[in-house]
Every structure is written in structure tokens, then in C-alpha cells.
Amino acid sequence: MINEEIKQKILEMFYNGKGALEISRKLGVSRRGAQKIVREEREKIKNGDAKNPVKKPEKTPPKLPERCPKCGRKVILPCIACNTKRKLQKNIGEELPVATIDLNPENRAIYEQIKKSHDVQQSPI
Numbered sequence: 001m002i003n004e005e006i007k008q009k010i011l012e013m014f015y016n017g018k019g020a021l022e023i024s025r026k027l028g029v030s031r032r033g034a035q036k037i038v039r040e041e042r043e044k045i046k047n048g049d050a051k052n053p054v055k056k057p058e059k060t061p062p063k064l065p066e067r068c069p070k071c072g073r074k075v076i077l078p079c080i081a082c083n084t085k086r087k088l089q090k091n092i093g094e095e096l097p098v099a100t101i102d103l104n105p106e107n108r109a110i111y112e113q114i115k116k117s118h119d120v121q122q123s124p125i
């Protein structure tokens with residue numbers, strides 16, 4: 001027995017150009033069951049009373065960058081930097097994983113040199 005949810009999935013795949021065999025394999029339903037629903041839908045299309053169940057996603061205009069009211073960065077809201085900061089602050093007290101890189105002496109020397117020349121300051125996030 002094919003329930004309503006499965007039926008909707010079958011119809012969705014059907015309207016996406018899939019055949020009954022592929023549908024039955026993907027959804028794990030019997031080929032007969034899938035064929036039956038596809039056939040019924042084809043009949044409905046012929047009679048002009050099929051309702052295409054595939055909903056086209058509504059087009060939303062692309063988001064434009066705005067000034068974040070908290071940090072002043074021009075970002076697509078919500079501000080990821082501020083969200084991350086808030087999440088990290090919430091985690092204070094909990095141990096956060098720390099990434100480390102083991103440099104060989106040669107690369108470490110280069111790193112130290114660059115670090116020195118840039119006067120890298122660790123800014124708290």
C-alpha cells in the first residue's frame with residue numbers, strides 16, 4: 001500500500017521526468033504501484049485535471065549587503081561574525097577545540113619572520 005506521502009514523492013519524481021522503474025527503485029516501492037500512480041497521473045494530464053504537485057520555489061530577491069548594527073561590517077544579514085562571536089561567548093567555560101600546526105624548523109623560522117614583520121595581533125573574535 002502506498003501512502004499519501006509516498007504518492008506525493010512519486011508524483012514529484014514523475015514531474016521531474018523520472019520513469020516508473022526509476023521511481024520504484026529510488027523510493028523502494030513496487031514497480032506496479034509506481035506505474036499505477038504514474039498511469040493515473042498521465043490520465044489526469046490527458047483529461048486536463050492534473051495538478052502538478054511540484055512547487056516551484058518562489059523567487060526571492062537576492063539579499064544585498066547591509067551594515068551590521070552590532071559590528072558595523074557590511075554583510076549579508078544575519079552577520080556571521082557577530083553570530084559566531086555570540087556563540088563563542090556562550091561557550092566560554094567550555095573547552096573549545098584548538099587547531100595546531102606543526103611546522104618544521106625551516107618553516108617555523110619563515111613563519112616567525114613573517115609574524116614579526118606583520119606584528120600580528122591576536123584579535124579576540
Ligand SMILES: [Zn+2]
Pocket residue numbers: 068069070071072073079080081082083
Ligand atoms: Zn556584525
